[in-house]
Amino acid sequence: MAKDDYYVIVYKILAYLYMQLKNGENINPDFIKNDGFLFKINERYWNYIIVHLLKDRYIEGVNVTKVFGNEVIISDIENCQITPKGIDYLCNNSLFEKAKCFLKEIKDITPFV
DSSP states (O other): OOTTSHHHHHHHHHHHHHHHHHHTOOOOHHHHSTTSSSOOOOHHHHHHHHHHHHHTTSEESOEEEEOSTTOEEEEOGGGOEEOHHHHHHHHHOOOHHHHHHHHHTHHHHGGGO
């Protein structure tokens, strides 16, 4: 998997949100934005990921507004939180390749540790 692979980005977002929750700290939106500290991806791809994290109920607190066709505007990202279902996915997903990729890229996601 590449560092901009869907599952890698999802893992980084959920891992960051979970770490902040466990530490009792607010999130810094600059960590999970499309051009943030954890990754650099195009905005359309980021919107797609956030929309699906919401649909799958892995995150909450973010608002999505449809504008033109499939285009969306994401707002309230500073209120984003991981859900219990997101924590379960993060901790119990058995995709070996995702875990392997996470271990290879540990230096890319440790700024928040």
